[in-house]
Amino acid sequence: MITIREVSKWFGTFQVLKRCSTEVAKGEVVVVCGPSGSGKSTLIKCANGLEPFQEGTITVDGISVGDRRTDLPKLRARIGMVFQHFELFPHLTVTRNLTLAQMKVLGRSERESAGKGMLLLERVGLQEQARKYPGELSGGQQQRVAIARALAMDPIAMLFDEPTSALDPEMINEVLDVMVALAKEGMTMMVVTHEMGFARKVAHRVVFMDRGEIVEDAPTAEFFGKPRSERAQIFLSKILQH
Amino acid sequence: MNYNWNWAIFFEISPDAVHSYLQTLLIGTGWTLATALSAWAVALVFGSIIGVIRTTPFPWLIRLGTGYVELFRNIPLLVQMFLWYFVLPELMPDEIGIWIKELPSASFYTAVVALGFYTSARVAEQVRAGILSLPRGQRLAALALGLTLPQAYYHALLPMAYRIILPPLTSEFLNIIKNSAVALTIGLMELTARARAMQEFSFQVFEAFTAATLIYIVINIVVTYAMRRVERRVAVPGYIGAAPQAAAH
Amino acid sequence: MFSNFDFDVIIRSLPYLFLDGMTFTLMLTALATVGGILFGTLLALMRLSGVGPLTLFAAGYVNLMRSVPLVLMIFWFYFLVPYIGQWITAASRPIQVGAFVSSLVTFTLFEAAYFAEIMRAGIQSIPRGQEAAAQALGMTYSQTMGYIVLPQAFRNMVPVLLTQTIILFQDTSLVYVLSVTDFLGAASKVAQRDGRLVEMYLFAALVYFLISLAASHLVRRLQARIAIIR
Numbered sequence: 001m002i003t004i005r006e007v008s009k010w011f012g013t014f015q016v017l018k019r020c021s022t023e024v025a026k027g028e029v030v031v032v033c034g035p036s037g038s039g040k041s042t043l044i045k046c047a048n049g050l051e052p053f054q055e056g057t058i059t060v061d062g063i064s065v066g067d068r069r070t071d072l073p074k075l076r077a078r079i080g081m082v083f084q085h086f087e088l089f090p091h092l093t094v095t096r097n098l099t100l101a102q103m104k105v106l107g108r109s110e111r112e113s114a115g116k117g118m119l120l121l122e123r124v125g126l127q128e129q130a131r132k133y134p135g136e137l138s139g140g141q142q143q144r145v146a147i148a149r150a151l152a153m154d155p156i157a158m159l160f161d162e163p164t165s166a167l168d169p170e171m172i173n174e175v176l177d178v179m180v181a182l183a184k185e186g187m188t189m190m191v192v193t194h195e196m197g198f199a200r201k202v203a204h205r206v207v208f209m210d211r212g213e214i215v216e217d218a219p220t221a222e223f224f225g226k227p228r229s230e231r232a233q234i235f236l237s238k239i240l241q242h
Numbered sequence: 243m244n245y246n247w248n249w250a251i252f253f254e255i256s257p258d259a260v261h262s263y264l265q266t267l268l269i270g271t272g273w274t275l276a277t278a279l280s281a282w283a284v285a286l287v288f289g290s291i292i293g294v295i296r297t298t299p300f301p302w303l304i305r306l307g308t309g310y311v312e313l314f315r316n317i318p319l320l321v322q323m324f325l326w327y328f329v330l331p332e333l334m335p336d337e338i339g340i341w342i343k344e345l346p347s348a349s350f351y352t353a354v355v356a357l358g359f360y361t362s363a364r365v366a367e368q369v370r371a372g373i374l375s376l377p378r379g380q381r382l383a384a385l386a387l388g389l390t391l392p393q394a395y396y397h398a399l400l401p402m403a404y405r406i407i408l409p410p411l412t413s414e415f416l417n418i419i420k421n422s423a424v425a426l427t428i429g430l431m432e433l434t435a436r437a438r439a440m441q442e443f444s445f446q447v448f449e450a451f452t453a454a455t456l457i458y459i460v461i462n463i464v465v466t467y468a469m470r471r472v473e474r475r476v477a478v479p480g481y482i483g484a485a486p487q488a489a490a491h
Numbered sequence: 492m493f494s495n496f497d498f499d500v501i502i503r504s505l506p507y508l509f510l511d512g513m514t515f516t517l518m519l520t521a522l523a524t525v526g527g528i529l530f531g532t533l534l535a536l537m538r539l540s541g542v543g544p545l546t547l548f549a550a551g552y553v554n555l556m557r558s559v560p561l562v563l564m565i566f567w568f569y570f571l572v573p574y575i576g577q578w579i580t581a582a583s584r585p586i587q588v589g590a591f592v593s594s595l596v597t598f599t600l601f602e603a604a605y606f607a608e609i610m611r612a613g614i615q616s617i618p619r620g621q622e623a624a625a626q627a628l629g630m631t632y633s634q635t636m637g638y639i640v641l642p643q644a645f646r647n648m649v650p651v652l653l654t655q656t657i658i659l660f661q662d663t664s665l666v667y668v669l670s671v672t673d674f675l676g677a678a679s680k681v682a683q684r685d686g687r688l689v690e691m692y693l694f695a696a697l698v699y700f701l702i703s704l705a706a707s708h709l710v711r712r713l714q715a716r717i718a719i720i721r
Binding site for chain 3: 245312313315316317318319320321322324325328329332333416420421422423424426427434437438441447448451454455458459462
């Protein structure tokens with residue numbers, strides 16, 4: 001579904017991604033982890049063209065992301081993205097956040113979009129908040145709405161950029177539960193996260209990045225049981241300490 | 243103090259033999275407000291366009307916008323008015339130049355255009371600042387949903403940016419009202435011009451200028467009060483100014 | 492369009508424009524800036540003093556000056572200053588003051604309101620701890636302000652103060668309404684005498700533009716250097 005091949009990216013003279021290659025097959029859940037500055041957020045933002053890259057290719061469902069002729073908005077409408085800071089639109093109600101792109105990008109009618117939005121709100125347990133504004137919701141609630149907003153577009157794949165890093169500890173689980181349910185339903189997911197519990201539960205593969213390179217790319221059990229690279233071992237030991 | 247106070251001067255008939263001095267001042271006030279509002283419309287439209295293009299990722303657009311802002315900010319308003327009023331008609335092909343010079347209320351239109359463009363550069367700076375103060379993720383989130391760049395600006399970025407810059411925009415609007423007085427140099431008979439005329443014909447200098455001062459103060463208070471109410475009405479629940487509040491759970 | 496553009500009139504009048512006009516403009520700018528900052532700082536201190544009447548006066552003064560067009564103020568003081576002079580010197584008739592003096596008074600008092608707001612922000616940005624430390628050492632209010640708070644406030648506000656000076660520089664063109672020979676006034680006089688409005692006003696615009704642009708550029712570089720030092 002998502003194929004990343006030999007992707008390199010520079011910010012000026014500084015290289016943030018060094019010949020990264022990996023793949024997320026249909027229905028697969030891949031967790032991307034690594035120390036800060038490793039480039040994992042940048043890599044996932046390249047996947048839907050939000051960040052440009054200078055070398056390599058990325059294809060999503062056969063469509064090349066880096067190709068100049070690709071209709072990026074159209075492609076992005078088919079990929080859902082969830083951000084670390086939720087990024088709901090504060091001046092719109094929850095419902096309007098959910099229906100805006102449905103109507104303007106997919107051309108659905110207001111009734112259709114609102115109906116779909118409501119269904120998804122029920123799925124994430126927030127149907128009571130439909131008329132509220134994002135500023136009136138907690139972080140965990142906002143993130144669940146953000147997930148619903150992305151799902152409302154009926155995406156073929158979902159990208160998550162550290163979805164729980166900005167949340168207070170007691171709210172992390174409510175968001176992870178939604179993500180676990182999504183994974184169990186067979187959604188193709190690429191998740192940048194530190195939450196190893198989540199990885200162990202539903203991830204098929206774990207990709208470990210350090211300083212712009214993909215250092216390890218292994219099935220979950222193997223990664224946690226016997227990480228091959230020393231850097232991954234050090235990282236795991238630090239992270240699993242809490 | 244050798245000055246003869248005569249506060250009743252306001253009710254005496256002015257040299258135009260029709261209106262009292264007070265009435266001429268009020269007519270002038272009307273012209274002040276008409277000029278200010280029309281120029282404000284120009285300033286908002288052009289200022290928004292320039293402000294927006296300065297936040298796009300296209301270098302040549304940014305340079306264009308910067309050039310526009312630098313041009314209108316580094317020349318005094320009075321000089322700009324002279325350029326529009328005296329120089330522009332000369333630079334146009336003859337028929338157009340003559341048509342401009344013979345327009346009734348030429349000074350009004352010139353004042354609106356000059357004031358409008360002058361202020362649009364300042365509005366552009368504020369629109370740009372407002373957009374740049376939004377979290378980077380807002381633009382990304384809008385694009386990630388598949389919205390085009392113009393759609394992202396229209397639906398996601400501008401609604402919040404305008405709310406954020408309402409206070410400085412209010413200041414700019416008050417500035418435009420004050421700056422309309424500069425147009426007296428090209429013949430616009432707005433409030434300050436009328437006060438000056440009243441002073442010249444009646445010699446009641448301080449009465450005339452006191453009245454004008456009071457009228458400007460009143461306009462100021464009314465506008466400030468009205469804008470504060472607008473700010474309250476469009477405020478986004480959960481936000482104070484531009485900062486999100488921790489929500490009660 | 493530019494076929495009979497007369498460069499010669501510009502060149503011929505350069506001495507008049509710059510020696511007479513620009514010197515007036517620059518003198519007025521410089522003096523009004525100094526006076527404005529001094530009075531403005533005083534106003535800011537009054538506003539922050541916490542003493543009822545002082546605060547009220549300062550706030551009222553600043554709000555008044557900021558509600559009214561500069562052009563109106565120029566007229567006000569043109570007529571008012573002679574009477575004030577009469578009152579101060581207890582003379583029998585209003586004192587004749589030239590246009591320069593009345594403009595200087597106008598711009599100093601008017602811009603002081605804007606400098607006052609800048610200095611107020613600057614003073615308020617100095618952490619309370621500084622004042623507390625000074626007072627703990629036994630310094631009086633004036634010592635605290637003079638040695639500790641104001642020097643720091645000034646340094647922080649230099650870029651903003653300079654920007655306001657550039658605005659002042661552009662505002663001086665309004666003395667035109669008193670038919671004074673500042674730079675624009677000089678250009679205007681030549682324009683009308685020789686019938687060369689296009690050339691003179693375009694030249695005047697160019698000069699103002701270049702000076703203001705260069706000045707703001709310098710201020711930006713200054714700002715960048717201060718930021719690094721911080």
